[in-house]
Amino acid sequence: MSVHTALVLIGGIGLFLLGMRLMTDGLRLAAGGALEGILANWTRTPLRGIGAGALITAVVQSSSAVTVATLGFVNARLLSLERAILVTYGSNLGTTMTGWLVALTGLKIDIQAIALPLIGIGMALQLTGPARRRGHSGQALAGFGLFFLGIDALQAGFAGVPEVRLGALAPAFIQTLVYVGIGALLTVISQSSSAAIAILISAAMTESLALELAAAGVIGANLGTTSTALLPAPYDR
Numbered sequence: 001m002s003v004h005t006a007l008v009l010i011g012g013i014g015l016f017l018l019g020m021r022l023m024t025d026g027l028r029l030a031a032g033g034a035l036e037g038i039l040a041n042w043t044r045t046p047l048r049g050i051g052a053g054a055l056i057t058a059v060v061q062s063s064s065a066v067t068v069a070t071l072g073f074v075n076a077r078l079l080s081l082e083r084a085i086l087v088t089y090g091s092n093l094g095t096t097m098t099g100w101l102v103a104l105t106g107l108k109i110d111i112q113a114i115a116l117p118l119i120g121i122g123m124a125l126q127l128t129g130p131a132r133r134r135g136h137s138g139q140a141l142a143g144f145g146l147f148f149l150g151i152d153a154l155q156a157g158f159a160g161v162p163e164v165r166l167g168a169l170a171p172a173f174i175q176t177l178v179y180v181g182i183g184a185l186l187t188v189i190s191q192s193s194s195a196a197i198a199i200l201i202s203a204a205m206t207e208s209l210a211l212e213l214a215a216a217g218v219i220g221a222n223l224g225t226t227s228t229a230l231l232p233a234p235y236d237r
Contacts, residue, residue, distance in 0.1 A: 005157055006157075008153055008156055008157035009153075009154065009157035011153055011157075012150050012151075012152075012153030012154035012156070012157050012202075013150070013154065013195065013199065014150070015146050015147075015149050015150035015153055016146075016147060016150025016151065016153075016154065016195055016198055017150070017195055018143070018146055018150075019143045019144065019145070019146030019147030019148075019149070019150055020143065020147060020194060020195065021143065022139050022140065022142060022143025022146065023139075023140045023143030023144050023147060024140075024143070025139065025140075025143075026136045026137065026138070026139030026140030026141075026142075026143055027059065027136075027137075027140045029133075029136035029139075030133050030136035030137045030140060043079065043083040043086065043087060046086050049083050049086030049087050049090065050086050050087070050089055050090035050093070051090060052087060052090060053066060053070075053086065053087035053088060053089065053090025053091040053092075053093070053094060054090040054091065054093040054094035055090075055094065056091070056094065057090070057091040057092075057093075057094030057095050057097070058094040058095075058097040063091040063092060063094065063095040063193065063225055066087065066088075066091040066094075067088055067091060067225075070084045070087045070088055070091075071084070092222060092225070095193055095194060095197075095222075095225070098193075098194035098197055098198060099197050099198075099201055099218065101147075101151075112149070112152065114145075114148055115145040115146070115147075115148035115149045115152070116145065117145075118141050118142065118144055118145030118148070119141075119142045119145035119146065119149075121138070121141060122137075122138040122139065122140070122141030122142030122143070122144070122145060123138060123142050124138065125137060125138025125141065126138035126139050126142065150198070151198060151202065154198060154199060154202040172212075175213060175216075176212070176213070176216045177216075179213045179214075179216035179217040179220065180216050180217070180219055180220035180223070181220060182217055182220060183196055183200060183216070183217035183218060183219065183220025183221040183222075183223070183224060184220040184221065184223045184224035185220075185224065186199065186217075186220075186221065186224070187220070187221045187222075187223075187224030187225050187227070188224045188227045193221040193222060193224060193225035196217070196218075196220075196221035196224065197218055197221050200214045200217040200218055200221070201214060201218070
């Protein structure tokens with residue numbers, strides 16, 4: 001891997017994470033107390049609990065935010081443990097939306113033609129109403145544009161990376177376990193399974209990583225995202 005390729009990959013990851021942070025924070029601020037209200041009111045039945053977790057996560061693109069909010073409700077005695085488990089289960093379904101977005105942008109789509117107007121419009125909204133809901137929505141919109149630019153940079157970077165071939169080094173079962181561990185580690189470090197999934201799918205789409213190894217990494221990313229629930233738990237007792 002050349003230095004240029006490594007720098008492009010690092011920049012792509014940075015853009016992706018920055019976009020995710022801006023989008024998540026903007027949507028949470030724009031929603032105000034809506035997140036708490038939905039969790040409190042939409043978990044009366046198991047199906048609605050799963051649906052609420054999936055829907056909120058698909059919108060805010062952060063299962064971590066939903067998980068932490070759910071833990072807060074449990075510790076405040078506003079949500080039972082049984083309902084919290086259902087919401088968390090749903091949030092792990094909703095976080096697959098990131099994978100679909102990455103896969104769809106891998107088609108013949110001009111990502112910059114979508115991302116740059118989103119960033120421009122979003123920043124215009126943010127500058128004209130920085131402390132209002134309009135400004136928070138603009139921040140989320142700009143973050144969404146950076147999210148797409150990050151995906152574009154990741155795909156461009158991985159296009160210059162040769163395919164990973166471990167067949168001669170380890171049997172298939174060991175390779176699978178290794179990439180499950182890599183996916184989990186990426187998620188624990190970045191505290192974002194979405195970032196880990198974006199990296200793995202981008203590598204697979206550019207044929208830098210075998211599809212079965214990328215799939216193992218995605219499984220690991222979903223295992224690693226459970227660390228989010230462990231981090232705040234000792235402090236909420």
